[in-house]
Amino acid sequence: MAPRPYQGLGAPLAQGSGNSAAVKALQHDLRALGYLRQGIDGAFGGGTATALRALTWDLLHNNGASTGNDGPAPVAMSSLNRGAVAQVTDSVDPGLANCIADLMANDSVTKLPSSDDAVAANKTAMEALRAMLGTKAPPPFMAAMVRQESSGLHFRVPTPGDDDNYVVVGLDRNDDAAPDAITSRGYGLGQYTIFHHPPRPDEVTDFVLDPVRNVGKAFGELRQKFDKWVAGSVDVADDRTSEHPLLTNLRLCRFAPDDKRFLHDCKNCAAEAHKLEIERGTPCYPGASFGYQPTQYYLSAVYQGVPDRADFLCDWPYAARRYNGSGINSFHYQTRILLNLLIEPPFAGS
Amino acid sequence: MSLGIVLDVAIGLAFTYLLMAIIVSGLVEVLAGWRKWRGKSLRDGIAGLLDAGDHPLLDQLFKDVFAHGLVADLSRKGLPSYVPSRNFAMALLDVLKPDGSTGTAFSRIQFGIQKLPAGTVKQALSTFVEHAAGDAEALQKRIETWFDDSMDRLTGEYKRHTQAWMIGLSLVAAMVLNVDSISLARTLWTDPAVRSAMVGAAQQYVDRNGQATAADAQQKLQDARCALEKLPLPIGWTLQTPKKMDPPPACEAVALQITDFQDVMQAVKERLSSNAWIWMIVGWVLTALAVSFGAPFWFDALKNLLNMRNAGPKPPRSEASGGTS
Numbered sequence: 001m002a003p004r005p006y007q008g009l010g011a012p013l014a015q016g017s018g019n020s021a022a023v024k025a026l027q028h029d030l031r032a033l034g035y036l037r038q039g040i041d042g043a044f045g046g047g048t049a050t051a052l053r054a055l056t057w058d059l060l061h062n063n064g065a066s067t068g069n070d071g072p073a074p075v076a077m078s079s080l081n082r083g084a085v086a087q088v089t090d091s092v093d094p095g096l097a098n099c100i101a102d103l104m105a106n107d108s109v110t111k112l113p114s115s116d117d118a119v120a121a122n123k124t125a126m127e128a129l130r131a132m133l134g135t136k137a138p139p140p141f142m143a144a145m146v147r148q149e150s151s152g153l154h155f156r157v158p159t160p161g162d163d164d165n166y167v168v169v170g171l172d173r174n175d176d177a178a179p180d181a182i183t184s185r186g187y188g189l190g191q192y193t194i195f196h197h198p199p200r201p202d203e204v205t206d207f208v209l210d211p212v213r214n215v216g217k218a219f220g221e222l223r224q225k226f227d228k229w230v231a232g233s234v235d236v237a238d239d240r241t242s243e244h245p246l247l248t249n250l251r252l253c254r255f256a257p258d259d260k261r262f263l264h265d266c267k268n269c270a271a272e273a274h275k276l277e278i279e280r281g282t283p284c285y286p287g288a289s290f291g292y293q294p295t296q297y298y299l300s301a302v303y304q305g306v307p308d309r310a311d312f313l314c315d316w317p318y319a320a321r322r323y324n325g326s327g328i329n330s331f332h333y334q335t336r337i338l339l340n341l342l343i344e345p346p347f348a349g350s
Numbered sequence: 351m352s353l354g355i356v357l358d359v360a361i362g363l364a365f366t367y368l369l370m371a372i373i374v375s376g377l378v379e380v381l382a383g384w385r386k387w388r389g390k391s392l393r394d395g396i397a398g399l400l401d402a403g404d405h406p407l408l409d410q411l412f413k414d415v416f417a418h419g420l421v422a423d424l425s426r427k428g429l430p431s432y433v434p435s436r437n438f439a440m441a442l443l444d445v446l447k448p449d450g451s452t453g454t455a456f457s458r459i460q461f462g463i464q465k466l467p468a469g470t471v472k473q474a475l476s477t478f479v480e481h482a483a484g485d486a487e488a489l490q491k492r493i494e495t496w497f498d499d500s501m502d503r504l505t506g507e508y509k510r511h512t513q514a515w516m517i518g519l520s521l522v523a524a525m526v527l528n529v530d531s532i533s534l535a536r537t538l539w540t541d542p543a544v545r546s547a548m549v550g551a552a553q554q555y556v557d558r559n560g561q562a563t564a565a566d567a568q569q570k571l572q573d574a575r576c577a578l579e580k581l582p583l584p585i586g587w588t589l590q591t592p593k594k595m596d597p598p599p600a601c602e603a604v605a606l607q608i609t610d611f612q613d614v615m616q617a618v619k620e621r622l623s624s625n626a627w628i629w630m631i632v633g634w635v636l637t638a639l640a641v642s643f644g645a646p647f648w649f650d651a652l653k654n655l656l657n658m659r660n661a662g663p664k665p666p667r668s669e670a671s672g673g674t675s
Contacts, residue, residue, distance in 0.1 A: 243457045245464050246479040254485070274454060286453045310454040313484040 004029065004101045006092060014091035017044045024163070026092060029104050030055065031166050032111045034185060034197060038156055040163040049090035053180040054171075058197065059085045059099065067175075067183050068195030075108045075198065088180050110198040112187075113209045114166045118155035125154045125189050125211030130347060132215070136223035138253070140266035140347050141316050142190065142215065144340035145222070145323060148333065149191035154211035167208055190218025191324075226250065226319035239285040239331075240318040243310040254313035266316070270341035273311035278303040284331045297325070298332035307338045354659070355539065361655045362538040362548035362583075363531065363640075365555065368648035369578040370529060370641040374519045376571030378512050381519075387511070389429025395504035396438070399497070405467040414445040435494035435501070442493060443486075446475075456486045513642065521638035527578075528617075530633030531640065534583055547582050549659070556653055 005025040006013055017023055020042030027048055030036035035058075036051035064076035084099035092100070103109050115121045129146065132139050146152055149170065156164040170186035170193075173179060186193040187208045199208060207214040228234040231250055240247075254269070255261045261268075276282075280301045281291040292301040309317035321334035382388060393416065397403065402412035415421060418441035424430035446462030447455065460479055466472040474496065482489035523529070538545050555577065640648075 243453055244460060244484065246460045246476050247483065249480060249483075251483045254483075286451070286457065308454060310457050311484070 004097070004104070007097045007101055008094070009097070012091045012093040013044065013097070015044050015046070015049050023048070026100070027051075028163070029100055031164060032114075033100075033103060033109065034112050034169060034199075035182070037169060037171050038164055041161050050180075052090045052092065052096075053088050054173075054182045055100070056085045056088045056090075056096070057178060057180040058182075060088065061178070061181070062197065064196065066194075066196035068193075070194050070196060071200070073196040073198055074110060074200045075106075077109075077197070080106065080109070110201055110204055112166050112169065113204060115155040116165070118153075118157045118165045121155050121211065122153050122157070122189075125215070126152055128212040129189070129215050130345075132219075135219045135263065137219045137226065137319075138263040138266050138314075138316055140264065140341055140344055141320055141337065142219060142222065143344050143347075144266075144337045145218070145320060146189050146191075146215070147340045147344070148336045149186065149324070150189050152189070154189040154214065188214040190215040190221075192217040192221065222319060222323055225322040226252075226315065229322040230315050230318045235322075237318040237322060238288070239309065239321065239334075240315060242285040242287050251314045264347045266341050267344055267346055269312050269314070270307040270338060273307035273309075276303075276306045276308050278306055278335060284328065290328060292331060292335075293328055295329050295332065297329055298336075301332070303335050303339065305339070305342075306335050307341065309334065309338060355545070357655060357659050358545045358549050359535055359538040361552050361652065361659065362545060363534060364648055364652040364655055365548060365552040366529065366534060366578070366581065366583065367637070367640045367643070368555075368645060368652055369574045369581075370520065370523060370527075370637070371643070371645040371648050372570055372574035373578065374516060374523050374641055375645055376574070377519050377523075378515050381515065382512065386429055386431075387508070388431035389425070391504060391508050391511070392431060392433060393429055395500060395507075396433070399471075399500045401469055401471045404469060407465070407467055408469070408471060411442075411445060411466070411471075415441050418445060420444075435497040436490075438497045439490045439493040443490060454486075456482075456484055456489065459486070459489065516644065517638060517642040520641035521634060524634040524637040524641070528630075528634075529637045530630050531636040532629050532633035534633075537583060544582050549656075551577070551581065552652060553656055556649075556656055559649070 005019075006022040009019070009022060013019065013022055013026060023044045024040055024042040026044075027036055027040045027042070030048065030051045031038075031040060033055065035055045036047060039045075039047055058077040059081040060078060062073075062077040064073040064078075066072060080103060081099065082102075084095040089096070104111075126143075126146075129139065129143060135142070143152075150168040153168050155167055158165045167188050168191075169188075170191050171182045172184045172186075172193075173181060174183040175181050182197065184193050184195045185197060185199075187199075189211045190207075192207050192214050194203060207217045227250070230237045230240055231248065253263050255263075255265065278292050278301070280293060282301075283291045292303075294301050317334060317338060320337045321330045324330065324333045396416060397412050400412040400415065401408045403409065415438070420437040420441040421430060421433055424433060424437065443455075443459055447458040448462050448465065451458045451461050453461075456479075463472060463475045463479060466475070475493075478489055478492040478496070482492060538548065
């Protein structure tokens with residue numbers, strides 16, 4: 001394999017480097033390896049630096065174990081360091097450059113897929129989502145979540161100056177003791193999340209590559225949150241307990257399963273619900289000890305015309321919150337989903 | 351023995367019982383209005399539904415609901431005698447929302463129910479909330495049904511209560527007016543003139559009231575009293591001589607024949623001395639039991655008996671078939 005443009009350079013590549021061809025190749029490889037969130041534009045900025053820190057952290061510490069319970073990675077990244085990296089760094093010296101090139105050449109290190117026609121692939125994916133019937137969870141909620149998670153994209157669409165056409169990936173850094181470490185990655189349209197890295201080849205073909213299967217997985221995941229994370233058995237949602245202290249049974253839908261609006265009329269439910277104005281400090285639920293505040297992921301805590309989740313005659317708003325994030329972030333997420341419900345085009349059933 | 355005579359005797363008795371029943375039920379109505387039976391029964395019924403008395407919080411709940419504008423304003427003064435289930439449900443839901451709580455109406459109602467002491471009320475309301483599943487309107491409907499069901503039970507209890515009074519007052523009326531079934535039957539059986547006069551009066555009464563729209567209760571009571579007194583029967587505390595049949599005295603002129611206390615005493619003595627008093631008491635009791643069946647029962651019975659007598663239902667009077675009137 002030919003040397004990569006970032007190999008054999010006199011000086012290390014670092015933030016602000018002018019060698020855009022080398023930086024572009026580096027970004028390409030970091031993206032394929034699952035460390036860079038987005039952007040193959042040849043400009044070494046904060047994103048590239050953060051990606052390098054995550055990669056070098058993995059080369060030092062990632063033994064292939066899962067931070068969740070979805071099984072191990074096919075290979076331990078730390079076993080591929082081979083003395084190239086001694087500490088977490090955000091500049092690429094020749095040793096690290098060779099190491100990255102080796103990772104790219106190593107077939108046991110799974111690469112993220114890209115698409116040659118991202119626009120068409122994304123369109124197909126959204127159409128498939130909207131046409132899904134008999135799903136385990138309401139498609140309008142899933143569409144609202146997809147819009148929030150991935151802006152409705154499965155693959156990034158290249159723009160002039162940015163070659164990124166890789167699968168959309170969301171990176172979570174949830175380990176306070178190791179702020180550089182990426183603890184989980186959500187992939188594609190439905191941001192189906194796994195907790196080990198790199199992904200196993202079967203996972204790539206299953207849901208990373210195929211947007212329809214990806215969303216199918218996400219439906220299953222959302223249903224799991226609904227079944228177990230709202231009113232037991234894994235956890236109880238505080239917002240629901242506070243707003244519906246007497247409701248014990250989960251409410252799947254206000255409509256009966258033989259009604260064509262069953263799990264499909266969420267937009268109307270959202271439209272009918274009383275609307276809330278949320279600002280900094282608004283309690284996250286009645287009696288909550290904390291209120292909405294800007295966070296690292298959500299820069300504003302001001303929302304207008306939010307459908308009141310307590311007015312829904314189902315428990316999906318609570319389940320949606322459990323799908324992403326925790327604490328205040330999960331309430332931001334829920335709020336965005338509820339707002340997105342209002343702007344989704346109507347669904348087949350509704 | 352002629353079936354016709356038996357029928358006529360039965361018609362005579364039924365007609366007497368009907369008039370008595372109208373009078374007695376009128377008295378019960380007057381008593382109910384005076385003693386505010388309906389209002390009290392309704393208040394006690396709602397208190398019972400809300401288990402007031404079981405816990406201070408439930409006491410308060412009942413008081414708040416009963417004093418709520420949607421309930422209290424149904425009566426300008428005193429107790430409302432009827433509360434539409436919608437008013438009750440809305441008042442209850444409104445009272446349940448704790449002051450200063452936030453959230454949707456449905457959430458706030460749940461807070462309120464949560465605060466109630468454990469018991470049947472909390473259990474019932476919690477079940478309604480579970481079934482309503484977040485829909486405040488559905489919750490209100492369920493509470494309305496709950497209230498209606500309990501009001502149906504209450505109506506049954508109220509009926510039994512008035513029924514007891516009906517029997518008691520029937521007995522008093524039978525004694526005061528001295529309507530002794532046995533003596534009546536005997537007179538009817540032996541005196542064809544009385545029989546035919548009774549049948550005629552009964553037929554006339556049924557014809558008139560059969561088409562009349564529900565008259566004012568007071569008027570009905572008054573009419574019944576007049577009609578009863580015009581009957582050519584041995585009723586009232588007179589000496590044992592039947593009233594003269596004609597000319598029928600103007601109703602207003604008749605004061606129940608109890609004009610002279612000494613007459614009454616004399617009449618009582620007459621009966622006591624002749625051992626007839628045992629039969630008289632039995633006669634009263636029979637009258638009382640019969641009268642307590644109520645006016646609607648006797649009106650229907652009378653109509654049926656008259657139909658039997660006329661061998662088939664009397665064709666309705668046609669407006670078109672011109673008469674001599």
